[in-house]
Amino acid sequence: MKHEDFAMGLEFYTASGKWRCTDIGTRTIVAIRIDSFTKTEFLASGETRCEQVTDDQSWFIGPPYAVAEHIFDEFDVAGCYLEPDVFSNQVND
Numbered sequence: 001m002k003h004e005d006f007a008m009g010l011e012f013y014t015a016s017g018k019w020r021c022t023d024i025g026t027r028t029i030v031a032i033r034i035d036s037f038t039k040t041e042f043l044a045s046g047e048t049r050c051e052q053v054t055d056d057q058s059w060f061i062g063p064p065y066a067v068a069e070h071i072f073d074e075f076d077v078a079g080c081y082l083e084p085d086v087f088s089n090q091v092n093d
Contacts, residue, residue: 001080003029013084014076020060022069029072029080032065 001012006029010021018035041049053059059066072080 001077001082003027003074003077005082006077012080012082013086014079014081018084019070019080022063022065027074029077030069031072032060032062032067032069034060 003024006012006021006024008021008024011034012019012021012031017033019031020034021029021031023030036052039051039053041051043049
């Protein structure tokens with residue numbers, strides 16, 4: 001994809017998963033990963049507990065978002081696609 005292909009709320013794919021565009025900068029795109037995220041709890045005992053969560057859609061409502069936003073620069077944007085099957089085709093080639 002190219003920078004001008006992005007719009008707020010657009011869902012797109014990279015090799016690491018499914019994303020939603022949350023901001024568009026002059027040279028960057030900001031997005032949240034929406035197919036999977038890890039919830040981390042810090043326990044009173046000092047231990048941490050991590051849990052993979054995928055079904056709580058409230059985490060994707062914002063801003064602010066309950067999941068981390070990631071910045072895609074001009075090099076990262078080149079690895080973004082509108083269809084997820086691009087990656088399965090690359091594996092099979």
